[in-house]
Amino acid sequence: MALIVQKYGGTSVANTERIKNVAARVARYRERGDRLVVVVSAMSGVTDNLIRLAKEIMPLPSERELDVLLATGEQTTIALTAMALHALGVPAVSLTGAQAGIVTDRVHTKAKIMNITPRQVHALLDSGHVVIVAGFQGQTQEGQITTLGRGGSDLTAIALAAALKADLCQIFTDVDGIYTADPRVVPTARKLDEVAYDELLELAGAGAKVMQLRSVEFAKKFGVVFEVRSSMNDNPGTIVKEETKSMEGVVVRGVSLDKNQAKITLIGVPDRPGVSARIFQALADAAINVDMIVQNVSHGTAHPATDLSFTVDKPDLLKARKVIEGLKAELGFSQLLADETIAKLSIVGVGMRSHSGVAAKMFTTLAREGINIEMISTSEIKITVVVNSARGEQAARAVHDAFIT
Amino acid sequence: MALIVQKYGGTSVANTERIKNVAARVARYRERGDRLVVVVSAMSGVTDNLIRLAKEIMPLPSERELDVLLATGEQTTIALTAMALHALGVPAVSLTGAQAGIVTDRVHTKAKIMNITPRQVHALLDSGHVVIVAGFQGQTQEGQITTLGRGGSDLTAIALAAALKADLCQIFTDVDGIYTADPRVVPTARKLDEVAYDELLELAGAGAKVMQLRSVEFAKKFGVVFEVRSSMNDNPGTIVKEETKSMEGVVVRGVSLDKNQAKITLIGVPDRPGVSARIFQALADAAINVDMIVQNVSHGTAHPATDLSFTVDKPDLLKARKVIEGLKAELGFSQLLADETIAKLSIVGVGMRSHSGVAAKMFTTLAREGINIEMISTSEIKITVVVNSARGEQAARAVHDAFIT
Numbered sequence: 001m002a003l004i005v006q007k008y009g010g011t012s013v014a015n016t017e018r019i020k021n022v023a024a025r026v027a028r029y030r031e032r033g034d035r036l037v038v039v040v041s042a043m044s045g046v047t048d049n050l051i052r053l054a055k056e057i058m059p060l061p062s063e064r065e066l067d068v069l070l071a072t073g074e075q076t077t078i079a080l081t082a083m084a085l086h087a088l089g090v091p092a093v094s095l096t097g098a099q100a101g102i103v104t105d106r107v108h109t110k111a112k113i114m115n116i117t118p119r120q121v122h123a124l125l126d127s128g129h130v131v132i133v134a135g136f137q138g139q140t141q142e143g144q145i146t147t148l149g150r151g152g153s154d155l156t157a158i159a160l161a162a163a164l165k166a167d168l169c170q171i172f173t174d175v176d177g178i179y180t181a182d183p184r185v186v187p188t189a190r191k192l193d194e195v196a197y198d199e200l201l202e203l204a205g206a207g208a209k210v211m212q213l214r215s216v217e218f219a220k221k222f223g224v225v226f227e228v229r230s231s232m233n234d235n236p237g238t239i240v241k242e243e244t245k246s247m248e249g250v251v252v253r254g255v256s257l258d259k260n261q262a263k264i265t266l267i268g269v270p271d272r273p274g275v276s277a278r279i280f281q282a283l284a285d286a287a288i289n290v291d292m293i294v295q296n297v298s299h300g301t302a303h304p305a306t307d308l309s310f311t312v313d314k315p316d317l318l319k320a321r322k323v324i325e326g327l328k329a330e331l332g333f334s335q336l337l338a339d340e341t342i343a344k345l346s347i348v349g350v351g352m353r354s355h356s357g358v359a360a361k362m363f364t365t366l367a368r369e370g371i372n373i374e375m376i377s378t379s380e381i382k383i384t385v386v387v388n389s390a391r392g393e394q395a396a397r398a399v400h401d402a403f404i405t
Numbered sequence: 406m407a408l409i410v411q412k413y414g415g416t417s418v419a420n421t422e423r424i425k426n427v428a429a430r431v432a433r434y435r436e437r438g439d440r441l442v443v444v445v446s447a448m449s450g451v452t453d454n455l456i457r458l459a460k461e462i463m464p465l466p467s468e469r470e471l472d473v474l475l476a477t478g479e480q481t482t483i484a485l486t487a488m489a490l491h492a493l494g495v496p497a498v499s500l501t502g503a504q505a506g507i508v509t510d511r512v513h514t515k516a517k518i519m520n521i522t523p524r525q526v527h528a529l530l531d532s533g534h535v536v537i538v539a540g541f542q543g544q545t546q547e548g549q550i551t552t553l554g555r556g557g558s559d560l561t562a563i564a565l566a567a568a569l570k571a572d573l574c575q576i577f578t579d580v581d582g583i584y585t586a587d588p589r590v591v592p593t594a595r596k597l598d599e600v601a602y603d604e605l606l607e608l609a610g611a612g613a614k615v616m617q618l619r620s621v622e623f624a625k626k627f628g629v630v631f632e633v634r635s636s637m638n639d640n641p642g643t644i645v646k647e648e649t650k651s652m653e654g655v656v657v658r659g660v661s662l663d664k665n666q667a668k669i670t671l672i673g674v675p676d677r678p679g680v681s682a683r684i685f686q687a688l689a690d691a692a693i694n695v696d697m698i699v700q701n702v703s704h705g706t707a708h709p710a711t712d713l714s715f716t717v718d719k720p721d722l723l724k725a726r727k728v729i730e731g732l733k734a735e736l737g738f739s740q741l742l743a744d745e746t747i748a749k750l751s752i753v754g755v756g757m758r759s760h761s762g763v764a765a766k767m768f769t770t771l772a773r774e775g776i777n778i779e780m781i782s783t784s785e786i787k788i789t790v791v792v793n794s795a796r797g798e799q800a801a802r803a804v805h806d807a808f809i810t
Contacts, residue, residue: 016458016461016462019462020462050481053421053481053485054484054485054488056421057421057424057425057485057488057489057492058488058489058491058492061488061491062487062488062491064498065484065485065487065488065491065499066484068480068483068484068487068499068501069480069481069484069485071480072477072480072481075473075474075476075477075480076455076458076474076477078473079459079470079471079473079474080458080459080462080470080474082467082470082473083459083462083463083466083467083470084462084463086463086466086467086470087462087463093469094470094473096473096550099548120548143504143525145501
């Protein structure tokens with residue numbers, strides 16, 4: 001008799017028909033004898049609609065009140081899901097985040113879970129109930145309603161699985177699992193049976209949209225094994241867990257392509273201490289997220305200077321240009337080049353640690369396709385290159401098929 | 406510096422524009438120096454929509470889960486109302502029923518308020534905030550969400566006014582106050598400046614739709630003076646309070662006409678103990694609400710029999726007939742007559758206690774109009790007659806103008 005935490009996202013509970021489907025699935029697990037905690041999101045569209053109402057009132061509403069407002073979305077779903085289980089004869093009780101004992105810090109709209117005291121969850125499970133918990137929400141120690149921000153429902157499920165020492169945590173979503181690449185870009189992409197936390201973190205950081213980083217980080221920190229799978233069929237999904245010895249046999253677990261970045265290159269940046277700190281502090285102060293940074297060795301001896309390239313989210317490009325151009329006199333670089341037509345291609349795999357020649361193979365593959373590499377950046381288990389965006393998909397397909405069979 | 410509890414119903418907060426109007430009104434009171442607690446209902450239509458969703462899942466949803474679901478309606482409004490006050494620069498904080506300390510019994514969907522511990526309300530008022538409280542909801546001592554049933558938001562306001570020892574409780578609604586009669590029926594009807602609890606109770610019981618009985622009963626029990634007034638203008642409303650000496654000068658405070666009743670008459674009911682008990686217990690068991698009951702002295706000596714008339718809600722007529730006809734053999738009455746074409750006309754006033762000839766004047770007025778009286782029933786401060794429904798409006802106008810100038 002396993003204790004399973006399941007999470008269903010907004011599209012899986014988008015209307016009452018889908019909620020009934022979720023209930024039918026939960027009922028099947030329960031018939032097997034499993035004990036179930038079910039975390040649900042707001043029905044898709046509901047949260048956006050609430051935000052629209054708030055913005056009709058004022059453009060920048062209070063974050064405390066936004067949390068009071070948004071928390072109603074999941075509260076609606078838990079009640080409907082419990083009813084749908086009742087309709088199937090399954091005893092079920094809904095709990096808000098607060099009732100489930102999810103205590104957070106006081107940072108409204110992006111609160112962190114501090115601890116979980118699932119007294120009521122345990123009691124209800126012990127009395128034979130399926131427990132439906134509102135995702136994405138909690139309360140402060142003082143009893144104020146908080147929400148956890150993007151990906152919050154995944155976090156609720158993983159944190160509950162940790163607190164309850166669940167045997168399994170299942171994240172039901174609208175895809176079959178985690179793929180070696182985006183199947184819309186790479187036709188040969190296939191679903192992974194398993195992936196290491198670190199690999200998923202690097203893939204997500206490189207643009208793969210399956211899960212928010214913080215949920216994966218939380219799962220890694222507390223060793224919560226979870227499965228990402230579809231709520232539309234019964235196919236097994238992808239197990240996400242700590243890296244095992246056997247995983248090292250696979251050099252590249254996945255390929256990701258991110259076309260939402262733009263590149264800025266500063267030519268002739270004086271090579272003296274504090275210059276790059278000044279640049280990136282100014283960007284951080286403007287809330288501009290910088291992803292890749294590449295700096296080469298300097299040239300010249302009298303006035304040594306270097307070229308500095310970095311990437312930012314495409315929508316931030318204009319703002320980033322303005323910030324940097326405001327520093328031109330102070331920094332003394334000679335030229336700023338901006339390029340929106342780039343694509344960032346990454347390969348990820350814990351196997352890279354024990355395999356040599358991975359980068360060489362990637363670069364050779366691209367060269368054979370006639371694709372020029374504009375930037376390179378590497379981490380222990382990831383290699384990222386920037387190429388021209390017009391060649392991005394071609395590059396992804398070639399690299400994917402070179403490494404993954 | 407007065408402490409005022411204001412309540413705004415669903416039509417007053419129907420959309421974000423109206424919520425902004427409510428906030429503007431609250432802000433004006435605050436500028437006067439008043440301290441304010443504002444109770445709001447769900448935006449009109451929201452509760453019905455939630456019930457529709459629940460019924461899509463199952464026809465008779467769990468009442469516990471229905472409460473979890475419905476409580477989201479008022480929670481949405483409190484957050485939006487607090488934001489609307491912020492937009493005007495007024496410090497405001499929203500509280501759910503649970504956060505406001507409203508503790509109820511465990512009877513889901515029609516819970517009774519057991520006690521209120523408004524610790525957080527006091528603290529927020531002391532720190533200069535307007536406090537927005539979700540009407541219609543509370544929680545049990547065990548932390549389960551409950552709702553108070555129809556008219557629940559009025560009840561929240563009146564109970565909070567009692568617990569906070571507020572100087573004034575204002576029920577804002579879509580009418581200007583309580584009228585001497587329904588202005589759509591009686592063109593000479595006028596707004597009352599004041600009305601006694603008992604008068605309002607009798608008027609509401611007689612079909613006037615301004616407020617639910619339980620809120621008025623609660624106000625009477627705890628001596629909460631409240632004002633019913635419009636959220637659409639600044640006209641003073643009607644003050645509802647304990648009867649005063651001066652109120653007795655007015656014989657008839659109001660006239661009400663109820664066309665939603667039907668009459669059943671049983672001819673030749675054997676006049677022996679227990680017969681009427683049997684009839685009305687059978688109706689109560691079938692959850693049929695009986696309003697007026699009239700029984701005359703019996704006639705005949707060998708087998709004394711009487712005629713018994715009573716009224717029920719029109720939609721219950723068919724069910725009531727079936728119940729009574731099922732008892733025909735047992736009871737031995739000779740005939741059942743049902744009449745849907747009736748109207749119930751009542752006059753109400755605490756002044757009746759000290760004035761004689763009120764009934765005579767009412768009956769004379771109706772006779773002068775050529776309107777036949779089918780049933781009569783009286784209480785200490787109310788006289789009710791049943792007339793043919795086709796003559797109901799005419800009867801109401803004549804009686805109103807005979808007593809109220």
